[in-house]
Amino acid sequence: MTVKIRGIGPLVLVAMMPFTALSQTITSGPPSIAQVPVDNPFALGILMLGVVLAGWWSLRCSQSVQRVVSLLLVTALVGLAGHGVGLMAQVVNAFTNPAGETLPISVSPITAGGFTGFQPADFTNNSGAALRIAAIDTPNLGQCFATNPANTLLPQGVPPTSPHPECGVGNALANGATCRVDVEAICRSLYVSGASLTAISPISGAASGGVGITLTGSGLTGATSVTFDGIAATSVNVVNSTTITAVTPAHAVGAVNVVVITPGGAAQLVNGYAYLATAVGQISGGGVIAALGGGLNNLIAAISDNSSAIHWGGLGTAVGGGAQSASDGSTNTTFIEGVLGAGTYAAKLCSSYEVDSQGNTPCQVGNSCYNDWFLPARNQLLGLYTNRVAVGGFTNASYWSSTEEQVSPHIAAWATNFATGVELSPIKSTNDRVRCVRSFTP
Numbered sequence: 001m002t003v004k005i006r007g008i009g010p011l012v013l014v015a016m017m018p019f020t021a022l023s024q025t026i027t028s029g030p031p032s033i034a035q036v037p038v039d040n041p042f043a044l045g046i047l048m049l050g051v052v053l054a055g056w057w058s059l060r061c062s063q064s065v066q067r068v069v070s071l072l073l074v075t076a077l078v079g080l081a082g083h084g085v086g087l088m089a090q091v092v093n094a095f096t097n098p099a100g101e102t103l104p105i106s107v108s109p110i111t112a113g114g115f116t117g118f119q120p121a122d123f124t125n126n127s128g129a130a131l132r133i134a135a136i137d138t139p140n141l142g143q144c145f146a147t148n149p150a151n152t153l154l155p156q157g158v159p160p161t162s163p164h165p166e167c168g169v170g171n172a173l174a175n176g177a178t179c180r181v182d183v184e185a186i187c188r189s190l191y192v193s194g195a196s197l198t199a200i201s202p203i204s205g206a207a208s209g210g211v212g213i214t215l216t217g218s219g220l221t222g223a224t225s226v227t228f229d230g231i232a233a234t235s236v237n238v239v240n241s242t243t244i245t246a247v248t249p250a251h252a253v254g255a256v257n258v259v260v261i262t263p264g265g266a267a268q269l270v271n272g273y274a275y276l277a278t279a280v281g282q283i284s285g286g287g288v289i290a291a292l293g294g295g296l297n298n299l300i301a302a303i304s305d306n307s308s309a310i311h312w313g314g315l316g317t318a319v320g321g322g323a324q325s326a327s328d329g330s331t332n333t334t335f336i337e338g339v340l341g342a343g344t345y346a347a348k349l350c351s352s353y354e355v356d357s358q359g360n361t362p363c364q365v366g367n368s369c370y371n372d373w374f375l376p377a378r379n380q381l382l383g384l385y386t387n388r389v390a391v392g393g394f395t396n397a398s399y400w401s402s403t404e405e406q407v408s409p410h411i412a413a414w415a416t417n418f419a420t421g422v423e424l425s426p427i428k429s430t431n432d433r434v435r436c437v438r439s440f441t442p
Helices: 010-016 041-058 065-081 085-091 183-190 329-340 346-351 378-386
Strands: 025-028 102-104 121-125 131-137 178-181 196-201 204-206 212-218 225-228 234-240 243-247 254-262 265-276 287-292 298-301 307-310 398-404 413-417 432-434 437-439
Touching: 196 254, 196 265, 212 254, 287 378, 287 437, 298 378, 307 346, 329 346, 329 398, 346 398, 346 432, 378 398, 378 413
Parallel strands: 204 265, 398 432
Antiparallel strands: 025 102, 025 131, 121 178, 196 212, 212 243, 225 254, 234 243, 254 265, 287 298, 298 437, 307 432, 398 413
16 A cells, blocks of 8 residues: 655655555646655654654754654654544645645544444645646445445435535646545445345334334345344344344334344344333233333233133142232242142143244244243232223133132132122132233333
C-alpha cells in the first residue's frame, strides 16, 4: 500500500507522518513524480525518526534542545496513537499542494445500531489553485470489509442527499471546493447480500419477550443469528431457506428493526416488530398471559383447556398440608404427584404437559420447550376467572384447583365455577375441567 504525493515537499511529508496510509487513493493535478512508501509501521517509524533527528540537528546548539526533542517525540507518539482512518479522514483529506498530490480514501464503517454502511470520503481543495481529479484508485472488497464481515452489512436504507458533487476523474475542483467519493456505493457494489426478509409473524408482542415468531424471506440457510434492535433472539431454528423460527427477547416498548445474519449476507426488516406493554391476553411462553398479580400470581395459562373432564384423583387419600396452599399451585402439584404417583388425574395432567414456542405438543427439537406447567392453586384459579375474557377459551363450567380441601382432605378439593365465580369443594372423583398454568417473570 502506498501514498503517492505530487510535487512533494518536506512540510507535506511531515504533515502526513502520523497517519496510516491506505492503498485506495484519489489523485489531483499533473502526473505524480514520486511514490513515498508509508504503508507499514516500520516505514512510518523510520520517517518519524528522521524528523526527530532533523529537529535535534537543527537545534543542537540551542539551550532548549531537550525540550524541542521531547516535544517532537510526544507529537510523534500522539500522532501514532491516533493514526486511524477516522482521524485521517478529518485531517488528510484536503489537497494543499497547487502542483497536485495523492491522498488516501478512508474506509470508515458505520456500526452504530449494526453494520449499516460506510462514511462518505469528502476531499477539499485548499491548495489555493484549481485542481483536476487525475485518478481514483477505489477500495477493493478486502479493504471495504477489513474490520467488519461483509455478511453482516445490513440492507441500505434511504440514502441521504449528498451536499457535494461526485469526485470524478477529469473533473475540475475549484479552490475551496469539495467533492465526495461515495464509499458506500463502491463497497456495496462489491458485495451483494444473498439474503432477504419479507415478513414476520406475529408483528407485535409483549415487552417481556417469550413470543414465538416466524420469519419469512429468502437465502436464509445457515443463519447464525436473529436480533431485535441488536438483542439476540433465542431458540433460532432455521427451518429452510425461506423460514426461520425464534423467540423474542425482552425489550422496551416500541418498534424495532429485526436482523438476520447468514453466510450469504444480512437481511433486515426496518421497524418490523412492535413491542407492546406486557398485558393479560398476550401470547407468550407457550401460552397466554393470564395474570399479572406479582410473585406467584404472574401466570401464563395454556391456550385452551387441557381437559374437559378429569377427576382430581386420590379419592379416599389425604395428600395433606403440602397440597393445601391457596397460592402456590406448583408446590401443590409436586406434593399431589408425589403421593398419588402414576395415573390419570388433574395435577398429573399438568405436570406432564409440554408445548414449544411454535405451539407443538410434544415439543420439537430446535424450539423452546415449556414443560414446567402445574395445576393452579385456589387463589391463582380465581385470578384466571377474573381475567377469563382476556385470556379466552374458558367455558361456563367448574375448573379444578390444586388446593386440597382442609376439612375433608381425603374426600374433596377446591374448584371454581367459571359461570358464577363461586368456589366449590366437590369430591375428588368429580370430572371437572382443567386449565394448566406456569409462572413467568414479566
